[in-house]
Amino acid sequence: MSVPDCTYHLDAISALLDAGPGAVLSADTLRHIQSCASCRREYEWLVNVSKDLEEIGSLAARQAPAVDLTAEVMARVSAIAAPAQALKPYRAPRRYMVRYAGLAGLAAAAGIAVFFWFSVRHDGTTQEPSELALSQQDNEARFPHPPSESVSSPGNQQSSLDELQKAIGLLHKYDASAASKKPVFENTAPPDLHALTASEVWATTRASVTDAGARDRLRRWASLAPERAKQVTQSPGASPGAIIGAAASLDPAEAAPLLLTALSSYADRPAAHMALSKAYLSRFVNLQGNDPAGSRPDSAPPSGLPSGPGSSDVSADAIAAADDWIASDPKNALPYCLKALLLLEQAQPDIEGALKLLSQASMLPSASAYGLDSAGFNQEALIAAGMDPETAKTLSALTAGQSQNDFLVKFSQNLLDKARQSLNQGDLQTARAITEAVQQLGSQVGTGAQLSQERLAAMEMQRQAITLLETIYTGLGSTSDIQQLTLDTQKLAGNMESFTSFLNDLGNLFIGATDQVFGLITDIIRQTGDLTLFDHLPS
Amino acid sequence: MSSDERLDEELMALVRKGDQSIFAELVRRYQNDLFRFCLHYLKDVERSKELTQEAFVRVYVARDRFDDSRRFRPWILCIARNLCLNEIKRKKTVPMESLEEYASTAREASGEILRSSSDGPSEMLAAAERRELLVKALDGLDSDSREIVTLRFFERMQARDIAEIVGSSEGAVRTKLHRILKSLREKYHDLREHV
Numbered sequence: 074m075s076v077p078d079c080t081y082h083l084d085a086i087s088a089l090l091d092a093g094p095g096a097v098l099s100a101d102t103l104r105h106i107q108s109c110a111s112c113r114r115e116y117e118w119l120v121n122v123s124k125d126l127e128e129i130g131s132l133a134a135r136q137a138p139a140v141d142l143t144a145e146v147m148a149r150v151s152a153i154a155a156p157a158q159a160l161k162p163y164r165a166p167r168r169y170m171v172r173y174a175g176l177a178g179l180a181a182a183a184g185i186a187v188f189f190w191f192s193v194r195h196d197g198t199t200q201e202p203s204e205l206a207l208s209q210q211d212n213e214a215r216f217p218h219p220p221s222e223s224v225s226s227p228g229n230q231q232s233s234l235d236e237l238q239k240a241i242g243l244l245h246k247y248d249a250s251a252a253s254k255k256p257v258f259e260n261t262a263p264p265d266l267h268a269l270t271a272s273e274v275w276a277t278t279r280a281s282v283t284d285a286g287a288r289d290r291l292r293r294w295a296s297l298a299p300e301r302a303k304q305v306t307q308s309p310g311a312s313p314g315a316i317i318g319a320a321a322s323l324d325p326a327e328a329a330p331l332l333l334t335a336l337s338s339y340a341d342r343p344a345a346h347m348a349l350s351k352a353y354l355s356r357f358v359n360l361q362g363n364d365p366a367g368s369r370p371d372s373a374p375p376s377g378l379p380s381g382p383g384s385s386d387v388s389a390d391a392i393a394a395a396d397d398w399i400a401s402d403p404k405n406a407l408p409y410c411l412k413a414l415l416l417l418e419q420a421q422p423d424i425e426g427a428l429k430l431l432s433q434a435s436m437l438p439s440a441s442a443y444g445l446d447s448a449g450f451n452q453e454a455l456i457a458a459g460m461d462p463e464t465a466k467t468l469s470a471l472t473a474g475q476s477q478n479d480f481l482v483k484f485s486q487n488l489l490d491k492a493r494q495s496l497n498q499g500d501l502q503t504a505r506a507i508t509e510a511v512q513q514l515g516s517q518v519g520t521g522a523q524l525s526q527e528r529l530a531a532m533e534m535q536r537q538a539i540t541l542l543e544t545i546y547t548g549l550g551s552t553s554d555i556q557q558l559t560l561d562t563q564k565l566a567g568n569m570e571s572f573t574s575f576l577n578d579l580g581n582l583f584i585g586a587t588d589q590v591f592g593l594i595t596d597i598i599r600q601t602g603d604l605t606l607f608d609h610l611p612s
Numbered sequence: 613m614s615s616d617e618r619l620d621e622e623l624m625a626l627v628r629k630g631d632q633s634i635f636a637e638l639v640r641r642y643q644n645d646l647f648r649f650c651l652h653y654l655k656d657v658e659r660s661k662e663l664t665q666e667a668f669v670r671v672y673v674a675r676d677r678f679d680d681s682r683r684f685r686p687w688i689l690c691i692a693r694n695l696c697l698n699e700i701k702r703k704k705t706v707p708m709e710s711l712e713e714y715a716s717t718a719r720e721a722s723g724e725i726l727r728s729s730s731d732g733p734s735e736m737l738a739a740a741e742r743r744e745l746l747v748k749a750l751d752g753l754d755s756d757s758r759e760i761v762t763l764r765f766f767e768r769m770q771a772r773d774i775a776e777i778v779g780s781s782e783g784a785v786r787t788k789l790h791r792i793l794k795s796l797r798e799k800y801h802d803l804r805e806h807v
């Protein structure tokens with residue numbers, strides 16, 4: 074038999090692998106198998122191995138104990154189903170009673186400000202509880218209530234809340250954002266890009282474990298000053314990657330057209346789509362830190378440019394960029410959420426469209442802001458700006474994920490702000506959907522994380538969402554949701570605890586690493602991220 | 613399986629309309645399936661029960677978001693898988709640690725095959741030996757590959773469903789499956805030569 078013939082029939086045989094039960098080969102292929110020993114062997118192997126593997130699976134299945142969880146599941150489902158009726162906005166004044174009774178009782182009993190949970194921000198400082206206070210007044214005004222209204226099970230509700238509060242207390246013990254505090258850049262001259270060596274970067278990394286100033290220095294070295302970034306983007310030989318890396322240092326209005334051009338050669342790189350979408354988004358919402366220093370040292374925000382957040386309605390090109398990103402990256406939950414935020418940010422918010430996107434997002438297995446790809450772009454930009462390649466690689470590896478962390482946390486805060494707005498307007502359904510989506514996005518980012526900075530962002534996103542969900546669920550008087558949230562919170566606290574010890578190990582590794590080991594670490598991080606660093610290092 | 617012959621997706625549509633009791637039928641249909649699936653990942657009966665329960669509750673909570681055009685089983689398996697992977701990450705254990713359980717199962721069960729199979733005795737013995745070698749070969753696979761094998765052969769899912777669950781494309785899953793079978797074949801032949 075000729076080889077092309079065999080190729081054709083082998084394909085047909087392989088296709089059997091995925092065909093349903095009862096699928097048969099064509100008469101043509103069957104004839105071929107009878108006359109061709111090699112295809113016949115292939116066919117027999119495939120049939121046998123499939124049968125054997127299925128048999129192994131069903132033997133194991135028979136060995137597993139049978140379970141009956143119907144009663145447990147249905148009990149929980151009933152508990153959820155009841156308050157779900159009350160989810161419709163403006164319909165459930167009675168439920169709000171529970172909230173006030175619960176919170177007031179708790180505050181009295183524990184002697185803590187109930188607003189505390191709500192007002193802890195990601196930088197760990199407490200802020201004025203004005204938002205919640207406002208929303209509470211709002212709701213009280215909207216739902217004048219007879220104070221003696223009886224509630225379904227106040228005791229139950231109260232103890233569920235206690236559990237939840239206890240769990241949330243655990244979250245504060247492990248402040249996921251502590252390791253990712255915004256750098257405060259010293260007012261010193263920009264570094265001499267050409268003179269910086271990898272050794273100096275390693276030494277600074279060792280110091281950065283205990284010295285925040287060193288951490289800030291690293292980060293400053295890794296980001297180009299705007300003028301330098303501009304030069305890079307204007308140089309004729311600049312690679313698309315270098316342009317994307319450099320554009321991160323530019324004002325979004327300036328960056329967008331450059332990113333569009335770079336994208337034409339990188340249409341298949343989701344990270345390139347993300348860079349463009351991020352640039353567009355930052356024209357409409359605030360993705361910068363709260364601190365007056367800003368997130369980059371040498372870039373005073375250019376004044377007069379119509380690029381600041383809130384200055385204009387969301388443009389069609391921003392939405393189109395998000396659509397392109399979704400199309401090129403359909404399994405990533407982040408672009409869906411980003412487009413949802415754009416829809417909510419419009420002068421005429423498209424809430425329905427946004428919620429649909431968020432629910433699509435929540436079905437996906439993971440989310441990514443492409444910390445490693447971005448580190449690669451950053452490396453290219455640094456080299457294009459004249460940095461020694463080894464130094465550029467080291468720097469971009471050791472700071473990888475930091476700007477993704479900032480972006481993700483800021484991005485989630487913007488979404489949660491939308492949820493708070495809905496909450497204040499009494500639209501609990503929308504508030505709940507958005508906040509749950511942020512919680513889910515946090516967990517998806519955790520699943521997709523390759524870098525500890527991404528993992529940190531994931532935890533912080535979940536922590537913020539949980540804090541708001543507590544308010545929403547309490548408002549709904551929904552005991553089962555509170556119980557579920559308590560479980561989620563405890564799980565997150567557990568994750569934070571184990572992750573804290575991982576970060577300690579990482580710090581110890583850095584402190585003790587020789588230059589040679591650092592070379593190895595850099596390579597591993599650039600390839601697979603730092604989360605699996607210990608698996609890849611020779612012991 | 614149960615006597616109710618309505619499709620999962622039809623039942624899910626009724627649940628969404630507010631018929632909560634119908635959900636019990638879906639639980640009955642899938643609880644053992646889901647429980648075993650979690651067991652593959654977690655190797656812990658109690659935890660697997662808890663996560664199975666959790667997966668159903670999540671499905672119920674998300675009932676309004678269930679997309680009619682999607683099939684129910686891959687959807688719920690995807691939810692269960694995410695729960696399991698989170699759990700594994702939390703506990704920092706390696707997923708699908710070992711198929712040693714299956715090895716012992718296969719050994720214990722070879723007697724059962726002898727009794728139950730309709731093949732002749734010599735084929736039966738050969739099949740049992742083949743399976744035992746195969747289990748050993750499976751142990752040599754990486755955890756991602758074992759997951760694909762589990763989904764394809766133990767859960768008997770098609771490539772497009774597997775793709776949906778693991779967040780990949782159908783083509784990529786097929787390619788991977790072929791690569792896995794090829795390496796399984798090599799490992800299997802190596803092992804057979806050593807026997």
Ligand SMILES: [Zn+2]
Pocket residue numbers: 074078079082105109110111112113
């Ligand atoms: Zn042939």
